[in-house]
Amino acid sequence: MTELVVKQWRVPGKERLYVNKAGARGDSVAWLDCRTGVVTVDIPEFEAVALAKVEEWCRTSGDHVPPRTVRRQGKGNQPENVTPSPLPQPRTEVPFLPPMREEDDLARNLPGAGLESLVRESEGRYNLLVRLAAKISRQRLGDSHTLRGLEGEQIVGAGLEPLKAAGWKVLHGVPLPSGSNIDHVVIGPPGVFTVNSKHHPGATVWVGDKIVKVNRNGFPYLENSEFEAGRTARLLSEWCGFDVPVHPVIAVVGAQKITLGATPGVAVIDGEQIASVLPSRPAELSPNRVDRVFTVARHRYVWSQIGKRGRKPR
Numbered sequence: 001m002t003e004l005v006v007k008q009w010r011v012p013g014k015e016r017l018y019v020n021k022a023g024a025r026g027d028s029v030a031w032l033d034c035r036t037g038v039v040t041v042d043i044p045e046f047e048a049v050a051l052a053k054v055e056e057w058c059r060t061s062g063d064h065v066p067p068r069t070v071r072r073q074g075k076g077n078q079p080e081n082v083t084p085s086p087l088p089q090p091r092t093e094v095p096f097l098p099p100m101r102e103e104d105d106l107a108r109n110l111p112g113a114g115l116e117s118l119v120r121e122s123e124g125r126y127n128l129l130v131r132l133a134a135k136i137s138r139q140r141l142g143d144s145h146t147l148r149g150l151e152g153e154q155i156v157g158a159g160l161e162p163l164k165a166a167g168w169k170v171l172h173g174v175p176l177p178s179g180s181n182i183d184h185v186v187i188g189p190p191g192v193f194t195v196n197s198k199h200h201p202g203a204t205v206w207v208g209d210k211i212v213k214v215n216r217n218g219f220p221y222l223e224n225s226e227f228e229a230g231r232t233a234r235l236l237s238e239w240c241g242f243d244v245p246v247h248p249v250i251a252v253v254g255a256q257k258i259t260l261g262a263t264p265g266v267a268v269i270d271g272e273q274i275a276s277v278l279p280s281r282p283a284e285l286s287p288n289r290v291d292r293v294f295t296v297a298r299h300r301y302v303w304s305q306i307g308k309r310g311r312k313p314r
Helices: 046-061 113-123 127-135 143-167 219-239 272-278 289-298 300-304
Strands: 004-011 014-021 030-034 036-043 067-071 169-173 181-188 189-200 202-208 212-214 218-219 246-253 257-262 268-270
Touching: 014 046, 014 181, 030 046, 036 046, 046 067, 046 289, 113 169, 113 181, 113 289, 143 169, 143 181, 143 189, 143 212, 143 246, 143 272, 169 289, 169 300, 181 272, 181 289, 202 268, 219 246, 219 289, 219 300, 246 272, 257 268, 268 272
Parallel strands: 036 067, 189 246, 202 257, 246 268
Antiparallel strands: 004 014, 014 030, 030 036, 169 181, 181 189, 202 212, 212 218
């Protein structure tokens, strides 16, 4: 990902903020007229990240800048004949984030953290001899459905490791007040991904507009994933103070075949290919915003507040 830097420029009667590609001769991506609030975008593919850089500078500089509008450059570097669109303004009030204790840090969770606790609880119901025999044979005790789900989450979790090396942030087993959890929350330049792992060894998976069929049996995976992503977006936007884009993903593991009969609002993908699929989306968050979202999302307390703070719909 190309790094962008901001540079302020002043001469008598003019004041600008330039967003450039990093380097001694970095090209200008966009620039802000600090007196009028007009942002001129020179390179459209970097628009989202450049506007985020501008907003971050406006918040922290202490200078008064009029509400921002956008002017996009067309061919030949001539302004397009478009109506300037106002940029969304950051929220001024965010909830207080309490200090994070070690046990509140969700970044410590391993893949399958939620199901692992269920498996261990189940193992405790067996007598000592059975547990010893299972340990010697390296077998897990418990419900086969739970064990299969745990293995699926661990496979997807392993697939996400390359993204962490590239600076992405990954959380596993994010607990919700209902007692359920989000299998994986992945944070990077394209935004946040709520990832649901589904382990269906040898199955045939068909994806429609509103339903996913596994061996011809329908499951409400799409509706559940959309609901999960929607409330995650509302929660993180409230606690970060800016709009956080959240994309729902269903990561299928072990299937013999995945057929996309439609293109729903939820991405249904081969879980083992997840590290190459997620970065293919366009960037929407600046590096600083990625870090801010991660700081909020890793705190267990934030997720405990789902549904407890009233918020007007946007």
